[in-house]
Amino acid sequence: MNRAGRVVVAVAAVLAVTGAAAPVNADPTGPSDVHPSLRGDLVAFYDFDHPVPGDPALERDQGRSGTEIELINGGVAQRVADRAYPGGRKVLQTGQINPGVPGGTDDWKAGIWSASGVRTLRAYNAAAGATTMGWFKRETDGPAAGFNAIGLTGVLTGDSDGHAVRALLELIDVNGTLRLVALGRRLDGGNSQTFAATEDWRTLLPKGEWVHLSATFDFSNGTMALYRNGQPVPGAYTRNDDPWLVDGPGPHVTTATDPRGIKIGGSFPWQGSADRNPCDCRMDALMFLDRSLSSREVANQYRYMIRG
Template identity: 70%
Template sequence: MGLTACAEVPPVQADPDRPRVHPALRPHLVAFYDFDHPVEGDPALERDQGRSGTEIELINGGAAMRVPDHAYPGSGDALQTRQINPATAGNDDWKAGTWSASGVGTLRAFAGTSATTVLGWFKREMDGPAPNSSTADLDDRYHAIGLAGVLTGDSDGHGVRALLELIDVHGELRLVAFGRRLDGGNSQTFAAAEDWRTLLPKGEWVHLAATFDFATGAMALYRDGQPVAGFYTRDDDPWRVSGPGPHVTTASDPRGIKIGGSFPQDTREANPCDCRMDGLMFLDSVLSPDDVAKQYHHMVR
């Protein structure tokens, strides 16, 4: 069934009697999007079910980006993101997020923090990075597929503090946690060792999580509640945590959240994801392996 046809189906109502968040996560849940809560009067906006109240925009597709697909029992709609015109250098890709040049004040929990976790449900519908719409070469492709992340305080809409994505690592596409502690500073990448197509089978819902411990420099990935083996792409100290602490992120409000691609201010296109997403969570803590497993099993029970 095509996207247009899906958009015309009456929205499936989520089960209000099924809490989506395990109690262990709730105190640290800054933002949470289940794509079942459009803003009244503007269905192109999605309400935050976390504590921050940060609304996000369903960019370019609006309400049609909510599709009836069920990532977990009791879920309602999911978010559809996708590239629209691969041969045109335009700004029409379907993606989601929010952006402000002065910083998004409701996301202040990620300013001067020692910890962040990004997690959610993802279903890929693409075989690799999309064609690069910013170049004339039709064979040129992006080097990454954007999933979901928090921007830095000086971001142009692409640079991030904490991100889940698929990116080229030493010539191979890999699932990664990608983080940056300091605005304008170096990034670190923790890459999954297993093949990305095994971790994210095409057409299947998978629960992913990435944790970022800015105090120690440690990162981790999880799939369906279980740790994912991986490796760091740098063996130096890109986050500068070897000296005296405390080590926290720059005390600047993030410029926003990006989902399914970069530049949520919609000024250009990069790294689109032909994907469906649901239950996206952004926390100001490093979830333990036990808490990641608790959240996964809490949603699928």
């Protein structure tokens, strides 16, 4: 079992015996980089400036859930000096390590996975909405050989093998063209819906430039949205049917299962796993919230960060 998996099992065992609530951030006011109006909705937040004491290959969660993630394959070396926004310090480096080796298992990525579900992420169990956002710097010219996507970050489903997601930011081939997308799935084992940006992905994510991206997911209404630097990104859904099955009587929420984890910079977030959709990128201030933010709230968060 990987290091992050052992953390999940240990925490679950303690909770089962004591009946205690899931761990929360010690600071009741929330992280200073998060707009005060959003701190109560912040499930998880990673700024890569908070290694776990005694095990720096793990990153502490600054959100309310206390969900530690693992810096996979690179460990401490994945924290590099860069500045995504005023006040930022270290950032996360992800990427493919051996491009010419098919079936590799050594890509730098991050996240957490548990086959029994990650209890600290219970906010996404029967959830009406979600938002994923963060800062990203692209260092690649396209998907790695043999793949059709570049994985950014997302929350897994309750039955995920480490790839399937409830709420995901990604670059993926849509009808032969790489697009920035929000991809969501309301029901475990159900169909996904994709909202794909119209503008060229290289314009939205210029190589070597920090960009703030957000994706919102309203599972009640079956809608999603993308934002770049706090502004809405025009786009379109790739399906015109009802993949989330929200046309009938509600309420419509996600499956009542705990997500199996979070993936960052690629799929299968544990050491020794197969590599898929690696992202040669830098990332910082990854935020996971348990509701679909409004356009005004996304803009407020972006402005809050760039003002330092």
